[in-house]
Structure formats: structure tokens, C-alpha cells
Amino acid sequence: MILSESETVEVLQQEETVVFERIFKNYYESLCNYANSFTSDMDEAEEIVQTTFITLWEKRNHIDIHTSVKSYLYQAVRNQCLNKIKHDQVKQTHFEYITYQNNIEGPDGYQNIIGKELDEMITVSINSLPPQCRTVFMLSRFENYSYAEIAKELNLSVKTIENHIGKALRIMRTQLIDYLPLIVWLLYIHN
Numbered sequence: 001m002i003l004s005e006s007e008t009v010e011v012l013q014q015e016e017t018v019v020f021e022r023i024f025k026n027y028y029e030s031l032c033n034y035a036n037s038f039t040s041d042m043d044e045a046e047e048i049v050q051t052t053f054i055t056l057w058e059k060r061n062h063i064d065i066h067t068s069v070k071s072y073l074y075q076a077v078r079n080q081c082l083n084k085i086k087h088d089q090v091k092q093t094h095f096e097y098i099t100y101q102n103n104i105e106g107p108d109g110y111q112n113i114i115g116k117e118l119d120e121m122i123t124v125s126i127n128s129l130p131p132q133c134r135t136v137f138m139l140s141r142f143e144n145y146s147y148a149e150i151a152k153e154l155n156l157s158v159k160t161i162e163n164h165i166g167k168a169l170r171i172m173r174t175q176l177i178d179y180l181p182l183i184v185w186l187l188y189i190h191n
Contacts, residue, residue, distance in 0.1 A: 023056075027069075027070060028049060031049045031052070031077050032045050035077050035080070038078070038082070039081060039084065044084070045081075052073060052076045055076070125176055126138070129171060132164065133164045134168070136154070136161055136164035137165060139154075140161075147162060
């Protein structure tokens with residue numbers, strides 16, 4: 001029995017399983033190949049086509065096909081493929097974002113952010129020291145000079161160097177008071 005397109009739709013809407021089976025057999029393989037051209041994954045393509053046929057059967061009473069059944073099915077498969085691709089892109093973007101966040105907020109990443117902030121505050125504090133006090137402090141802490149070596153280098157007494165270091169530490173302690181728990185935490189994490 002050969003049916004026209006409109007008759008096929010009418011019979012399908014009357015819950016005629018024989019017509020549905022014929023449509024399925026006629027188009028399933030070619031629709032899978034068509035879907036595979038979008039997905040490059042035959043299992044995924046078959047799933048999309050099966051979903052399209054399930055939807056066709058479930059909504060057969062409400063489907064308004066203006067073209068041919070073939071055109072309708074190809075358009076439906078195409079839309080499903082594009083939705084799948086879009087969904088996969090959203091998932092990939094979300095995955096990349098979560099991975100990025102985990103890298104930043106993970107133990108090492110979080111410490112790096114906090115460490116950078118602390119470094120900046122220490123630099124600001126050191127730069128606020130009086131010039132000679134800053135020079136003495138930097139030679140002591142960053143160049144590992146002894147007090148005697150600094151005194152000789154700057155032509156000052158060791159007692160003056162001790163006073164400059166004490167002054168530098170007092171000023172910095174005052175400026176970095178809010179960061180002391182953070183410094184202790186960072187020292188604890190690294191040990």
C-alpha cells in the first residue's frame with residue numbers, strides 16, 4: 001500500500017504502528033548517517049535519531065507536518081544535533097571554568113593569590129620606611145648581610161644598624177598587623 005505524504009501523516013496520527021514502522025525502516029539508517037555528519041559519533045547519532053522517532057510517536061497527534069515526513073525528520077534530527085552540539089559546548093565551557101577555578105582556588109592557587117597580596121603589602125610597607133632605615137633593612141633581610149657588614153658598608157655603628165632594624169620591624173609590624181594571622185597561616189601551611 002502506497003500512501004501520499006498527507007495520507008501517511010493522517011494514518012500515523014491514527015496510531016497506525018505499521019505506518020510508523022515503515023517510516024522508521026525507510027529513514028532510520030540515512031538519518032543516522034546524517035546525524036553522524038554532525039556528531040562524528042555513530043552511537044550518539046543513533047541515540048539522536050531514536051529520540052527523534054520517540055518524539056514523533058509520542059507527539060503524533062499534535063504534529064503539524066507541512067512538508068514531507070522525510071523533510072520533517074531530517075529537520076528534527078538536524079535540530080537535535082545542533083542542540084546536542086550547543087549543550088556539549090556549554091558543558092565544555094563550564095568544565096573549563098570549573099577547572100580554572102579549581103586551579104586558582106586549589107590549595108596551591110589559593111596560596112599563590114594570598115602570597116602575592118602579602119608580597120605587595122610587604123613591598124608597600126618597606127617602601128614607606130625612611131630611606132636609610134629601608135636600606136639597612138633590605139641589606140639585612142634580602143642581601144643577608146650581618147649587622148657588622150652593614151655598619152661597615154654604610155659607615156655606621158653596629159648599634160645604629162640595630163636601631164634601624166628595630167625601627168623597621170616596629171613600623172612594618174604596625175602596618176601589617178591585619179596580615180599577621182595570614183603570615184602565620186602561610187608559614188603553617190608550608191611546614
